[in-house]
Structure formats: structure tokens, C-alpha cells
Amino acid sequence: MEKRIIGMAAFTVAGAAISAFTVLLSMLLFQQSTYIYVGIIAAALLIFGNVLISGAFQRLSTTMKIVLPLLLFVLPLAGYGGYEAYIDHIEIENAEVDLTAYEPFRKETKAVRLEQPSSFTLKENLPELDGATALYPVYSAFVRAVYPENEYPHDNTLDSEVAVSKTPGAYNRLAAQNVDMIFAAGPSEKQESKLRPEMEQTAIGKEAFVFFVHDSNPVQSLTVEELRGIYSGDITNWEEVGGKNQEIIAFQRPDGSGSQTGLQKMMDGKKIMDPPSDHRVSGMGGVIEKASSYRNHRNAIGFSYRYFSTQMKENNNIKLLKVNDVPPDVPSIKNDEYPLSSEFYAITNGTDNPNVPPFIDWILSEEGQTIIEKTGYVPLGEN
Structure with missing residues (x-):
């Protein structure tokens, strides 16, 4: 009995240390919610390992031997996944302009x-x-x-x-x-x-195609070539463009939307990477929410049009990036200085x-x- 207690204690200490390191590593390397899934799996492994060491698992009925792993692994993971999906739904529903x-x-x-x-x-x-x-x-x-x-x-x-x-x-x-x-x-x-x-x-008028990041992102300006590199997948870390050592989460819009067409024109023939499904957001307001929300990605980048992002969907948690060190403001659009200025149309x-x-x-x-x-x-x- 004493050997089992000592074994359980040693397993718990070693497992907790390894789990803490793994969770920390996942926080640094992956998307913000990945560490939660890693933490759930690590906690479940600790509990399940102690159950095995104690001998309790052998005394369980056949049914409980099936149910226990479900309770420890499947239900927490599925529950948190469902919660994330629900929060995503609420965020996007609240993101668009009335x-x-x-x-x-x-x-x-x-x-x-x-x-x-x-x-x-x-x-x-x-x-x-x-x-x-x-x-x-x-x-x-x-x-x-x-x-x-x-x-x-x-x-x-x-x-x-x-x-x-x-x-x-x-x-x-x-x-x-x-x-x-x-x-x-x-x-x-x-x-x-x-x-x-x-x-x-x-x-009939002029507007600026803009890129924005979370206000805490130290990057202030990107070149057109750097933007093309990000959206082609050639540049994947903010450190490559003067930011922190963080993965770049580059949100996109569906094909055929006005801003996605703007991105395609900005790429000038360079192939746009295929984003994960949760990185393609249906509405422009949703892209702004994704880039600004603490729950989501402070290492994100998104795109829209200047008027929508500053007047219709104003959000103090994002900042518009300069492009080639030129701000997307009215004077630079008037003078054709901002490199991603464009016209908008009445079309028949x-x-x-x-x-x-x-x-x-x-x-x-x-x-x-x-x-x-x-x-x-x-x-x-x-x-």
C-alpha cells in the first residue's frame, strides 16, 4: 500500500511538472485556446494514472472501465469545444452593424x-x-x-x-x-x-483598404510586400516584421465579399493561403471583433475598409496599420499617397x-x- 501511495505521489509531482511545462509551451506556440485543451488532457491523464497506480481501475466493473475514460477525457473536451463554439457564435452575432x-x-x-x-x-x-x-x-x-x-x-x-x-x-x-x-x-x-x-x-468616391491589429501589437506599419507575405503564408511570425515572437493569425473573408476581393487585388496575382475554417469570418464586423477581443487573438491581423472600421464599427481595441509608413487617413487618400487607396462605384x-x-x-x-x-x-x- 505504501509503495502505491509513494508511486502516486511521485507520478503526481512528475506529471504535474510535465503538464505545467506542456501547457506553458502550448500557450507560447499555439492559438490562445490550445493550452486549455492541453490542460484538460493533462489533468485527465494525471487522474487516470493515479487510478491505475492505486489499483482502483482493476476493481471497477466492465461498464465503469469504459465510462471512466469518457468522463475524464471526452466530456470535458467536448464540453469546452461546445462552449467555444457558442461564444464564437455570440461574438459574431453581436459583431455586425445595425x-x-x-x-x-x-x-x-x-x-x-x-x-x-x-x-x-x-x-x-x-x-x-x-x-x-x-x-x-x-x-x-x-x-x-x-x-x-x-x-x-x-x-x-x-x-x-x-x-x-x-x-x-x-x-x-x-x-x-x-x-x-x-x-x-x-x-x-x-x-x-x-x-x-x-x-x-x-x-463615385475614394476609400482606403486597411489592415488592423490589436492595439497592444507593437507593429505600427507594414509594407505591401510584407502584407503579401503574410497572406500568402510566407511570413508566419510577427517577429519577422518587427513584432513579438508570436504566430500571426491572419483572418480572411469569404470569396466574393468586397474586402476579400480587395485582398485579392492587393496580392497582385500572388496566391492567398487557404485559412483554417475558423479564420474565415463572414462579416467585416466579425473580423474586427476577432482581432480586438481578449478572448480571441491579440496576435491577429484582419482587413476592412477605413470608413467601416472607424465609423460604422468603431473599436478602440484595434489600430489601423500604416502601409509603407503612410497612414490610411483622408489626406493620404485624397492625395493618392496611401498605397491601397481605391475607388468605389455605382454599377449597372x-x-x-x-x-x-x-x-x-x-x-x-x-x-x-x-x-x-x-x-x-x-x-x-x-x-
Whole structure:
């Protein structure tokens, strides 16, 4: 009996030391939650080993010999995995912006307005509009200035002339000619292949494609080549670009989303690495939450557009990186100094609505450009 007690004590001390070292190593080398799984397995092994040394396992019934490993290993691991999945779900559900606040004629709407009534208005045959989440505040303000006052629920593509299907949905609706015009970044190659030869995209404003990290990350600036290296998988540790010795967690968006298309264009033909499924986030707000949340990854990097990340989904736990030492601010976008500045567009696909051409002309006029500027984007012709 004494030998078993001594054996159990020695096993516990040695096992605890090895487990502590393993947990610490996993905290340094892997994603933030990996050490918890390692800790669960280590604790289960300690308990199971002591049960074996004590001889208690041999006295268990056949059923209990099967049940005990399940209780020690499977249930804790499955339970924590389920908890993580639930928290991820809650985070993403809470991450996206409530676009209802930007609906054009809603009381106390966030959509901006002109100081004077618009010189161009529509009363009937209203163009059907759709677009990207980040551009909804802009085209909602266009509607507020030009369309008759009415309810235009952003989430009702059947009954509303002004909806938000996000970039992939908006391009799908445009390709099917279910809308007259969308507001988005330029199409991906796949999206463009589905549009008619009559497709036209008219640049209406300028914006910056931005990368962000947790505020505690010491890295302040990356070059375009370094960004390409990170998203191709050639650069995997922050130490390689002047940061801490930590793995880089590079989040992405689904193919066809406006920001993922922006990433593809930034890569300039260089192959983007395939991310793990939990590193591909459906919404831009979700990417910001992933990069900013303590629960997730302080060694993460994500991407979005400047206006969305600073105005629509403001988060003090992230910081926008400079690119080639140039900050993504309004002056650098105006002067084309920020290397990832780009235009955004009003895009049509062979619409026969006669009100669309004069509407686009008005958007390009001083009044339309004023709305773009008041919303927080950069108007054209500001060099």
C-alpha cells in the first residue's frame, strides 16, 4: 500500500511538472485556446494514472472501465469545444452593424442630409438599389436627398427599392437584373463574368483598404510586400516584421465579399493561403471583433475598409496599420499617397430605367459629392 501511495505521489509531482511545462509551451506556440485543451488532457491523464497506480481501475466493473475514460477525457473536451463554439457564435452575432439606424427616412437616422433641398429629385419609377454594407450610409443618404419620403427597409429585398444584400448578394441580384444599380467595390473576376456586356461601373468616391491589429501589437506599419507575405503564408511570425515572437493569425473573408476581393487585388496575382475554417469570418464586423477581443487573438491581423472600421464599427481595441509608413487617413487618400487607396462605384448591368443615368450624373455633381464627403468617405477630384 505504501509503495502505491509513494508511486502516486511521485507520478503526481512528475506529471504535474510535465503538464505545467506542456501547457506553458502550448500557450507560447499555439492559438490562445490550445493550452486549455492541453490542460484538460493533462489533468485527465494525471487522474487516470493515479487510478491505475492505486489499483482502483482493476476493481471497477466492465461498464465503469469504459465510462471512466469518457468522463475524464471526452466530456470535458467536448464540453469546452461546445462552449467555444457558442461564444464564437455570440461574438459574431453581436459583431455586425445595425443598418436600421442608417435607413433614409427613419427618425433620427444617421444618414446625412444636404443643407438645401436637392436640385434633382425622383417621384416615380424609382431605381432599385442594393450594395455593400459599408456603402449603405452613402446610398441611403442619396435616397434621403432624391427619393420621396417613405419606408425603405434595408433588409427587405422583395418590397423595398433600397436594400442591402452585402457585396456577394448585391452582385448576384445585379447579374439577375433584379436591381437597377448597386454600390460596391469593383467586382471579382467571377462576379464580372456573370454580368452582361452592357455592365458599367462609374467611380463615385475614394476609400482606403486597411489592415488592423490589436492595439497592444507593437507593429505600427507594414509594407505591401510584407502584407503579401503574410497572406500568402510566407511570413508566419510577427517577429519577422518587427513584432513579438508570436504566430500571426491572419483572418480572411469569404470569396466574393468586397474586402476579400480587395485582398485579392492587393496580392497582385500572388496566391492567398487557404485559412483554417475558423479564420474565415463572414462579416467585416466579425473580423474586427476577432482581432480586438481578449478572448480571441491579440496576435491577429484582419482587413476592412477605413470608413467601416472607424465609423460604422468603431473599436478602440484595434489600430489601423500604416502601409509603407503612410497612414490610411483622408489626406493620404485624397492625395493618392496611401498605397491601397481605391475607388468605389455605382454599377449597372444593362438597366432600362431612364432615371438611372441622371441619378448617376447627380451623384457625380457637387451635391452628390458633398454627401459622400459628409458621410465620411473621400469624394472624387480632391487631389
